[in-house]
Amino acid sequence: MPKIASYREGVPCWVDLSTGDVERAMAFYHALFGWEFTDTGEEGGHYRLATLRGTRVAGITPQPPGSPVQWGTYLASDDVDATAARIRDAGGQLLVEPLDVLSYGRMAVAKDPAGAVFGLWQGLEHGGSGVANEPGSFTWNENLSNDPRTARNFYHQVFGYQYDEIPGMNYTVIKVHGSPAGGIGELPSMVPQGSDSFWSAYFAVTDTDMAAARVVELGGEVLVPPTDSPYGRMAVVRDDAGAFFCIISTT
Template sequence: MSKMTAYREGMPCWVDLTCTDIGKAMAFYQGLFGWEYTDTGEAGGHYRLASMRGTRVAGLSPEPTASHPQWTTYLAADDADAVAERVRDSGGEVLLGPLDVLDQGRMAMAQDPAGALFGIWQARAHAGSGLANEPGSFTWNENLSDDPRTARNFYFQVFGYAYDEVPGLDYTVIKLHGAPVGGIGDLPPMLPPGSRSFWSTYFQVSDTDLAAARAAELGGEVVVPPTDSPYGRMSVLRDDSGAGFCIISPPRG
């Protein structure tokens, strides 16, 4: 089990789902991952904190008027205002904030020059996900872009990312202080022309085949069936409201 108490600037630290139907989303992910929920109440906009064994792993945000449900990746910031300024200076756009979230932290929502949305999170009482790289928690985040070169340059300017190329692919592993923390690559060819760049979230599962089958039973869609990769067995899913995400189980042996 990987317990997390702090995140270095630039690391993916939190994920949340914009929900058009909060009850439907809660039931789906409880059935898939076993999440339990805490309602933050009226002061917190009834944002739900999803937990595994009492430890926060993700959020669900009720947005009944949202155009479509989607998962958002938040990148850790030592100073959200300074990061927001670098976003603007580097050709991105700050869409919301920075603003305080009760006593939990300071956040902003931003968009990179290729159109991918992401969050900025400066921790206070809430550091981010308390678990990583174990079933039911996020384990990998990647920026899938219609302009990976521009995206890499942008995130280098904002967070100082270093990159390792993956041979044969227009894909690079993001490194911070020498450690891999995410990836940047091309938009998947399965997407329709004109699709917008986005940050994708991978959740770890114990058995990808069983989890994909369970997602389908819960009303979700298996977009890419379970497939072996050098990093584990993975599948691309949509939940029962259409929000896309990935699951992966570590390589055996």
């Protein structure tokens, strides 16, 4: 399991779950992915760092009042303050202004002009997920949008994203320095009409069918059953508190 030391600017580098019952979520994801957890304490807002075989892979945080239970995606930034300025210039909104997070790094939270919320992360002591694309870690992030064209223009202005179109779909693969780094596409039909745009996280698993069955055993729900795709066998699920995510077994 090679560890990741740093991420290029604009590449998804971290995911965290905002939920109303942190202990319940920890039990669910420990049973599903084998994660262990460290509490950052009162100074860190009791943010839980999830580890996989000793390596940080995700976070779980108490849900702010009025916000949904959801997984969030953080995009790497070389300079959060400079990125925040570009976000404003490109028509985005800063929900949380740049701030230092203990000795871990510097962050901000923003919303793109099509309504999707995302985080920025400038790593110091904590550079982001130490592993990706391995079972139990995130492997893909995509912006599912009410207005993919506006979203593409925005992220191109902020991060310089280039795009490859997928034929026959309103979906583009994000390219950072020529390498795939995520996607932007339309909100899927299963999402209730009128829903906000959002960033979705995929987690790698060894066996999608077994993982989907385990989600149900743990009190979650399978929204789209395991299906073969050109990129691996995938399913769309919710955890036992309603947070939406995807699982995929890749070759």
